[in-house]
Amino acid sequence: MISEILSLVKKHENWRGKKCLNLIPSENVMSPTVRSLLSSELGHRYTARDRFYMGTRFMDEIEQFGEELAKDVFGAETADLRPLSGHVADMIFLACFSKLGDVFMCVSPEDGGYPGLWHDGLAGLLGLRVVPFSFARDAMNINVEKAKETITHAKPKLLVFGASLITFPHPVKELASIARELGACVGFDGSHVLGLIAGKQFQDPLREGAHALFGSTHKSFFGPQGGIILADKEHGEAMKAKIYPRFVDNAHWNRIAALTLALAEMKEFGRDYAEQVIRNAKALAKNLYDYNFPVKCPHIGFTQSHQVILDFGNYERGREIAKKLQQSNIIVDRVIRLGTCEVTRRGMKEEEMAKIAELIKSAVMDGENPEKIKRKVAKLCSEFQTVEYCFKP
């Protein structure tokens, strides 16, 4: 039994870690040092806010260290590294600033919004009345003028910007002040674009009018899987007061240590990393567009984030293509969104984006033998096995 379990992990590691082009925008790779902290002694331990447990002094220091770094990297008045995931961070924000029946605005899943915020997700769980932002699909963005009208009429208590499909900055600056004047609390779910925000290459929600920025720490942000909340003093302290005992009991200290180190990497290398992620996304989009792939938004430069969206009209067609790409060890989701975080972290640049586009073309358009493409993919991956934008031990 033991050998079976270990062998499955090894097979996965060998396949996804060494032989695949990983283009899922929700994923990234940690540096070896950040990754090693996940298996540190900290992963066995407990702490509690009321000092119930002894033996916590180094964990307490790590938490302080991490919070200070996070405040510095994001220019936030408060930071909290305890949320166990992006979804839990979303839940903390929504639950702390709403009550049953309140109106809540976010991007609809049909327009690329995060389904976990919608009726079947947190809005349903918390009994919120969810109203979508008007959305302009040709620009892949919230329609500012129509959204202003909806805010004025619906008087939401909560707004959350950000989405799962996000290629352009959301109009926080244009909409937050109107919502705030009506007494709303404004959040930005930065799960997807957190690394680009940290690298100062996307938008800056906390300066544009959001009270809080929160989300996952493992998509464009290259930390361990988990969540984070950054906020102004008033909202941050209100959430901190409730995280325990409502949402997280023991935090995962191995993850928080790893996240702290990833924050240090982001402070040092974040700008260069985020710039290259976006340059790579633009290059991948342009190359695919030149091969006649239906890349979204050619009229506005395709993308300003880590994502490239291919619009095949429906998810069924997307799923077929995603399966076909998987046969060649090119891993994407079924939207199809392509993400450039991981390949960038492995050191790939525009030249490699042209090669990736060619590989995608040979799999999807030319019907080339998948075994042949797999060999080319493996060769390309073998040249990029290290992790860049990190401290070298």
Ligand SMILES: Cc1ncc(COP(=O)(O)O)c(C=O)c1O
């Ligand atoms: C916009 C957005 N928010 C939150 C989440 C949930 O993140 P996590 O998987 O860290 O819980 C996702 C998941 O992909 C997402 O796209």
